[in-house]
Amino acid sequence: MTDAVTLSPQEARDLARTALMRVGMVETAATALAGATVDAEMAGKNAIGFTHLTDYLRSLVDGRIDGRAEPLITSPVPAIVKCDAMGGVAQHGFAIALEELVTKAKALGIAVFTVQNSYTTGELGWYAAQLAQEGLVAIAATNGPALLAGAGSRLPVYCTNPLAFAAPLADGRFLLVDQASSATAYVKIREAAARGEAIPAGWALDQEGEPTTDPFAAMKGALLAFGGTRGANVALMVEVLAAGLTGANWSLDAPDFQAGDASPGVGLFLLALAPQLLADGFSTRFAEQVERLSGVYGVHIPGLDRVERQRQAESAGIVLPRQLFDSISSFRRN
Structure with missing residues (x-):
């Protein structure tokens, strides 16, 4: 038996969707989550691809996710689309609302x-x-x-509170910045623990609020923000957008996503802007600027290789560790 399994993107989507439906998720939600999972895997984000899918599967079994939830989509004013995930997953609501959101943004300039x-x-x-x-x-x-x-605190008060930004180029590629407010993503701590490896200094505190390089102690303590107070301030801004403006649980009030039977009940905030209504020829001008930054000044532009990575995965396939493949394939409803 080989240590890895190679799947086509469609086979990978089928694997994820089938596993999710076996543990009680409705097909529309399973299809949306499977698509997002495979996209992350194809983009090289393995830690939040199939590895993270096992968290969703366990949470469906344990009751932290309502697999049969139907998102409630409302639009109180033309430029706003609200979704109550009803204890389900955000990917499901986003997939349902995407067409409406795009239409509103292009018509109104902002949504x-x-x-x-x-x-x-x-x-x-x-x-x-x-x-x-x-x-x-x-x-x-x-x-x-x-x-x-948080800034000045030794106790966890925010999640990793990531912020993402994307802007299109004229050639179909796009800038994509996606980074946590923490010095590293929580999944990196968990991966180090699984490998029995130490983590770098400056990533986390232990339960006593002291700096640690022990990943197990870090998971019982608190992550640290990137850049100290500056990163913690970013986390606070994200908290206001993602929890405050959405009506979701503050991070302090969100149940554990890995234990218990209650949904974390967290939030997502997404702002969409139509650049063509703000600046003529934006995508072309931006593409030229990206070329100048990267070609002349050697600036790394994040996200530009995402489309190419996905194209490579279309031809080469998605490689999953055998143990991970077997784990996903084995999930069944109790």
Whole structure:
């Protein structure tokens, strides 16, 4: 038996969708989540691809996700689309609302999409990328259960609270910035623990609020923000957008996404802008600027290789560790 399994993107989507439906998720939700999972995997974001899918599967079995939830979509004013995930997943509501959101943004120049009462939102950049592929500029923010110490605190008060930004180029590629407010993503701590490896100094505190390089101690303590107070301030801004403006749980009030039977009930905030209504020839001008930055000044432009990575995965396939493939394939409803 080989240590890895290679799947085509469609086979990978089928694997994820089938596993999710076996543990009680409705097909529309399973299809949306499977698509987001495979997109993350194809983009090289393995930690929030199939590895994170096992969190969704366990949460469906344990009751932290309502697999049969039907998102409630409302539009109180033309430029705002609101989604109550009803204890389900944000990917489901976003997939339902995407066409309406894009139409509103292109007609009005700006549109906002919010989600409350959701499980963790997965790869945040996926939401922004979907809008960039429609020619829109997007800003996304999400929160989750408290993992990150705030400025001046040694206790976790925010989640990793990532912020994502995407902007389209004229050639179909797009800029995509997707980064946590923490010095590293929580999944990186968990991966280090699984490998029995130490983590770098400056990533986390232990339960006593002391700096630690022990990943197990870090998971019982608190993550640290990037850049100290500056990163913690970003986390606070994200908290206001993702929890405050959506009506979702503050990170301090969000149940654990890995234990218990209650949904974290967290939020997603997404702002979509139509650049063509703000500046003539934006995509062409931006493409020229990106070329100048990267070609002349050697600036790394994040996200430009995402489309190429996905194209490579279309031909080469998606490689999953055998143990992970077997784990996903084995999930069954109790």
